[in-house]
Amino acid sequence: MAQDDQFKKLIAHAKEYGYIFQSSEIYDGLSAVYDYGQYGVELKNNIKKYWWDAMVKMNENIVGIDTAIFMHPEIWNASGHTSAFNDPLIDNKDSKKRYRADELIEDHIQKYQSKIEKEIKKGRKKFGDDFEEKQFLETNPNVLRNKVKIDEIQSRLVKALEADDLNEIKQIIIDCEIADPVSGSKNWTDVRQFNLMFETQLGSTADGASKIYLRPETAQGIFVNYLNVQKTGRMKLPFGIAQIGKAFRNEIVARQFIFRMREFEQMEMQFFVKPGTEKEWFEYWKEMRIKWHKAMGLPEEKYRFHKHDKLAHYANAAYDIEFEFPFGFKELEGIHSRTDFDLSQHQKFSGKKLQYFDHESGESFVPYVVETSIGLDRTFLSILSACLKEEEVKPARLAGGKDNGETDTRVVLQIPPALAPIKLAVLPLVKKDGLPEKAREIMDELKFDFICQYDEKDSIGRRYRRQDAIGTPCCITIDHKTLEDNKVTIRNRDTMEQERVQISELAKIVDDKVSMKKLLKKIF
Ligand code: GAP
Secondary structure, eight states, X not given: OOHXXXXXXXXXXXXXXXXXXXXXXXXXXXXTOEEEOTTHHHHHHHHHHHXXXXXXXXXXXXXXXXXXXXXXXXXXXXXXXXXXXXXXXXXXXXXXXXXXXXXXXXXXXXXXXXXXXXXXXXXHHHHGGGOOHHHHHHHOHHHHHHHHHHHHHHHHHHHHHHTTOHHHHHHHHHHTTOOOTTTOOOOBOOOEEEXXXXXXXXXXXXXXXXXXXXXXXXXXXXXXXXXXXXXXXXXXXXXXXXXXXXXXXXXXXXXXXXXXXXXEEEEEEEEEXXXXXXXXXXXXXXXXXXXXXXXXXXXXXXXXXXXXXXXXXXXXXXXXXXXXXXXXXXXXXXXXXXXXXXXXXXXXXXXXXXXXXXXXXXXXXXXXXXXXXXXXXXXXXXXXXXXXXXXXXXXXHHHSSOOOSOOEEEEXXXXXXXXXXXXXXXXXXXXXXXXXXXXXXXXXXXXXXXXXXXXXXXXXXXXXXHHHHXXXXXXXXXXXXXXXXXXXXEEETTTOOEEEEEGGGHHHHHHHHHXXXXXXXXHX
């Protein structure tokens, strides 16, 4: 299926099955703002718990906080956001569409990358088992020609961004003959800087009100509380502070569903270390974070590291963890070695000391920071996009009825069971003969442990399909025999296999399948 179609299907599925709705939909929506529905919120809460447990529960030296969205406006001067949190924007004069100039260039670079990937595919087909990818990449003339192009454009872009040279960014667009992806026009305006922070007023009267910002990242709430937490928690270096919360950015280009939103959630952890040890900790967190992702069990080849060529003003090393979304590999998480930049800036701007006294050496210093910063909504999208499948199945396996040999399709969300919104569906085979009562009895017991869903409407096959589409890992069916032998049929979402088990064993069987502990054990 074409990537575009696949993505459209995902968006439609997310809406149809109560995962994600466009914000203010009945008023025609609000661009790049989304609401999470009844299943979406459960998946989101489970991702948060998985992250929080991996940070706060599993590490004695990491604690969590929850800071306000509104902060003193001077914080954003100290952090550099008022002056430097900009994106270069460009408008197409014909289509009137607005773009991020750097992204237009990066998408252009991606075209050369795709050409290289096509060459590799051709080479693999031609040489079969004898294909040596490394050698091929170093010698194939088409690959080399495209590589030169990539390096040339990339190095011009990095230099232009570093020097804030907006004219040069436009020149790259002209030299590369980049056209508006919508209209094909090359009639561009000049490139301008655009600050991404939302402003609002604090105070009731226009005169007395002061300008404040909606935070564009949660990290600053951690930095300004560094000393509060260190002192009240008697924390010793190295230690971390974690936070999950909303962030707001007035993104120029807000397409790609929940990938780039104007209101979104971040899960950030700032790890405070002794200066000079930051590189070591940076490597440690890089490894821990990729383990966290891979433990979920999505295809490993969908993750890759991307080293930043252009470092942010505060960083001395930075990597992204990228994920292969339906529109290609894109940033999912950032791991940054932020030096002592933030704490030093807050020390300077607030006039308050933010130092750490090291009892061993008798020295005071401003700690260095290694940050891990992941978008909750992007993690959600990565899971949905890797787990939504359309499969061919025999109708008999779905309905338990007769098999006429014809195949059918089912749509299934193979979300990691520990993160699935509904863990267990409780389904009486028919709506009579005491089966609903028995099903309710079982559900009343199990609902203390798991989010369960009771469903008695339609044929059992249709009910299985509904649960597959939501991503429920276990379905149990209560039939007439259940009343005699106290056994139910439990059906596995992924294999569709069915097994008859004792009701008394259900809690353990389901817990074994959906426990978060299993994911965490893969990491720690
Ligand atoms: N404190 C560092 C920081 O905020 P970032 O790379 O700007 O770094 C971190 O953001 C993560 O937040 C990104 O990797 C991404 O997952 C998520 N994120 C950033 N902007 C976003 C947006 N507009 N919509 C959804 N997620 C976003």
